Amino acid sequence: MLIVDKKSFNIGLGLLISFLVVLALMLSPVIDGKTILIYSEDLFNSLTKGSTYQIPAVEKSAEKFAGTSFSVSVKAADAAEGEQIAKVYGSAGADVKVDSNKVDISGDLGKISLAALKDADALFNGRVDELKGAYGMDGKEVIYCWYGGFKALNKQYKLDAKSSEMSFTGNVMSKALEPAYNFEGIKPVKVREKMGVTGFLLTFYVIYTVWFGFAVMYLFEGMGITATAAKKKLEA
Structure with missing residues (x-):
């Protein structure tokens, strides 16, 4: 693997590794025996139910x-x-x-x-x-x-x-x-009751998605892979 820009590559690698560390944390049962992903899914299901009554x-x-x-x-x-x-x-x-x-x-x-x-x-x-x-x-x-x-x-x-x-x-x-x-079996919750955690999760998911995008971008830059627009040919 050819690295043409070591600084960009290291930034991308660091972002990717930290992304995977956070992913591992999200897949661990850290909230009342539930993973963060399952907790989030349960929360959003409850919020959805609360808004459909x-x-x-x-x-x-x-x-x-x-x-x-x-x-x-x-x-x-x-x-x-x-x-x-x-x-x-x-x-x-x-x-x-x-x-x-x-x-x-x-x-x-x-x-x-x-x-x-x-x-x-x-x-x-x-x-x-x-x-x-x-x-x-x-x-x-x-x-x-x-x-x-x-x-x-x-x-x-x-x-x-x-x-x-x-x-x-x-x-x-x-x-x-x-x-x-x-929604049988799901406890209804109003958004105002979980405003803080809901706002945090939505913000986190946006940042987490961008996080991965930047990791890939810097890795590609470090390996000299960039996207360029095709040049138009001049016709006589």
């Missing part, structure tokens, strides 16, 4: 659909799942009819939505025993059943060009059921 707002919008009747058919994966869907919707007061893996559901959109949102709130906030006691099912299974029905409803409202109902059922799925299911 919109269930109360969706509950408020459900009030105007009280008395709005609906009827929809849901196709489950199998007969067992069909029975689960029927149990969840039936417990909320809907009329259900099961035929193998097909479930026909009818009821009051406002009333059913509030029941679904209540269960989503329970899972989102870690009250899994509440759902287990009510349905004898895992919390995520309950929300999955709710989601199947609302997905079918949303699709039907789209076909029927009922924009208000379509928008509302879409919000129930995206702002309540999906966050509750996807």
Whole structure:
């Protein structure tokens, strides 16, 4: 290996070695038995969950659909799942009819939505025993059943060009059921509660990325490898 600029090469080598030392530290369990990377991932997941809590707002919008009747058919994966869907919707007061893996559901959109949102709130906030006691099912299974029905409803409202109902059922799925299911088991945290450590980590990740870039740049300079723009040829 030919070194044409020893000073630049040594700077690059020093930056690369220090970069790897910090990386080794980040991969060590130094924060409550967790690596810095895992701690950061958990923190950002908690911050994301804390910023997605919109269930109360969706509950408020459900009030105007009280008395709005609906009827929809849901196709489950199998007969067992069909029975689960029927149990969840039936417990909320809907009329259900099961035929193998097909479930026909009818009821009051406002009333059913509030029941679904209540269960989503329970899972989102870690009250899994509440759902287990009510349905004898895992919390995520309950929300999955709710989601199947609302997905079918949303699709039907789209076909029927009922924009208000379509928008509302879409919000129930995206702002309540999906966050509750996807963030199950994660403790929600507000950004203001972790402002200091969040700011530090974001700043550190930017600096750490630039750190590696400069290490490579100086190493290449030390070996005489530089990027130059191609010269244009003059045409006669």
